[in-house]
Amino acid sequence: MARPVDPFIGRDLLNGQFQILQKIGSGGMGSVYKALQPEMNRMVAVKILHPKLAGRSDLVSRFRREARAMSHLTHPNTVKVFLYGELDDGSLYIVMEYLDGKNLNQTVRGEGPMPVERALPLLIQSAGALDEAHGKGIVHRDMKPENIFVTRVPLGSNAIHPVWTHEDKAEIAKVLDFGLAKVTEREMRPGSLILTQEGMVFGTPEFMSPEQAQGKPLDPKSDVYSLAVILYEVLTGKLPFEAKNAMEYIQLHVQSPPIPLATRVPDKTFPPLLWPVIARALNKEPKDRFASSAEFGAALMAVLEGRTQLPPLQVAAPPPPPKPQVIISAPGGRASHATHDTAPPSAASLAGPRPVTNLKMLVGIAAAFLLLGIGLALAYLQLR
Ligand SMILES: Nc1ncnc2c1ncn2[C@@H]1O[C@H](COP(=O)(O)OP(=O)(O)O)[C@@H](O)[C@H]1O
Numbered sequence: 299m300a301r302p303v304d305p306f307i308g309r310d311l312l313n314g315q316f317q318i319l320q321k322i323g324s325g326g327m328g329s330v331y332k333a334l335q336p337e338m339n340r341m342v343a344v345k346i347l348h349p350k351l352a353g354r355s356d357l358v359s360r361f362r363r364e365a366r367a368m369s370h371l372t373h374p375n376t377v378k379v380f381l382y383g384e385l386d387d388g389s390l391y392i393v394m395e396y397l398d399g400k401n402l403n404q405t406v407r408g409e410g411p412m413p414v415e416r417a418l419p420l421l422i423q424s425a426g427a428l429d430e431a432h433g434k435g436i437v438h439r440d441m442k443p444e445n446i447f448v449t450r451v452p453l454g455s456n457a458i459h460p461v462w463t464h465e466d467k468a469e470i471a472k473v474l475d476f477g478l479a480k481v482t483e484r485e486m487r488p489g490s491l492i493l494t495q496e497g498m499v500f501g502t503p504e505f506m507s508p509e510q511a512q513g514k515p516l517d518p519k520s521d522v523y524s525l526a527v528i529l530y531e532v533l534t535g536k537l538p539f540e541a542k543n544a545m546e547y548i549q550l551h552v553q554s555p556p557i558p559l560a561t562r563v564p565d566k567t568f569p570p571l572l573w574p575v576i577a578r579a580l581n582k583e584p585k586d587r588f589a590s591s592a593e594f595g596a597a598l599m600a601v602l603e604g605r606t607q608l609p610p611l612q613v614a615a616p617p618p619p620p621k622p623q624v625i626i627s628a629p630g631g632r633a634s635h636a637t638h639d640t641a642p643p644s645a646a647s648l649a650g651p652r653p654v655t656n657l658k659m660l661v662g663i664a665a666a667f668l669l670l671g672i673g674l675a676l677a678y679l680q681l682r
């Protein structure tokens with residue numbers, strides 16, 4: 299039986315400005331088409347919200363939010379949005395730059411897990427793209443390989459660094475699909491039940507941070523967690539947890555330590571700093587991860603350069619003032635312990651506020667001994 303013809307294919311949009319040629323992707327929210335823009339003599343990609351969803355005000359506002367969020371982003375590793383709006387029949391659309399290539403999921407499925415030298419530049423670039431979004435208060439919330447596009451440009455035609463090169467082409471990542479993106483301040487408003495419930499419903503279980511899986515408020519560190527899961531999958535072809543279904547993934551993200559790379563793929567060797575970096579980004583507690591996407595990117599860069607120590611951390615925001623209980627607690631439980639167990643001392647010793655807290659404690663103990671000594675001396679003198 300013939301498949302029903304997509305009503306958008308062959309259609310002219312916006313008084314002939316765009317001619318829809320073929321479908322290039324589809325997801326829950328809508329479809330993405332390749333289209334010609336004759337006036338500019340270029341191809342574009344047009345994302346259209348399923349007309350059958352046009353009556354769903356929640357989805358319509360999400361789609362609008364996606365368009366608005368993306369139109370504020372200018373990072374070279376974020377897909378460019380040219381325009382967005384509503385068609386005569388009420389369908390919503392976003393016109394973007396057309397990207398030639400495949401998304402990261404299709405790439406890994408087609409070509410198998412990537413070597414470190416190829417995977418890291420893609421993830422470093424994506425981390426850069428997200429850092430711009432985070433700086434503007436936008437958290438992506440749905441980072442997964444399908445939402446990173448892999449395209450190739452002639453060598454020397456761009457200023458992006460680092461890149462993996464192959465046959466005179468440089469491979470470039472483009473972050474797509476800010477469909478679940480939200481502005482941080484709104485997201486972080488405490489006690490918002492509606493947002494909490496949304497957090498439970500939307501997202502992709504395999505790549506979801508523990509806080510997203512629990513419907514908690516999200517900050518940029520949630521995207522850092524998802525990037526680390528993506529990197530893990532791109533390198534191994536497997537996820538950091540063994541689960542049979544979405545519910546199990548959600549549970550494991552919240553409760554279980556990730557399987558170390560060396561256990562997951564024992565026949566492969568990785569740079570020594572790679573696992574400590576991934577494990578840190580996969581900490582259950584956001585505060586135990588990297589401070590920002592930029593910091594995660596810098597750590598991946600250190601791995602790519604073959605370094606054995608992390609660069610100084612806190613590229614972006616300074617850490618909150620240390621609290622003494624930080625040393626003892628690590629209540630996040632198993633994951634935090636697992637991470638520190640597997641991390642070599644160099645990485646573990648760089649764990650943010652801990653050294654400062656230890657120093658403070660030592661100074662406190664020394665001061666207590668000093669006071670005690672003075673007290674004893676005085677008592678001795680008086681007794682004499
Ligand atoms: N600008 C683009 N150029 C080329 N392909 C694209 C573009 N945008 C999206 N795609 C393809 O369409 C797929 C779905 O797009 P996405 O924006 O992620 O929509 P959805 O919300 O349906 O997941 C992507 O995984 C990618 O393969």
Ligand SMILES: [Mg+2]
Nearest residue numbers: 325444445475
């Ligand atoms: Mg998508």
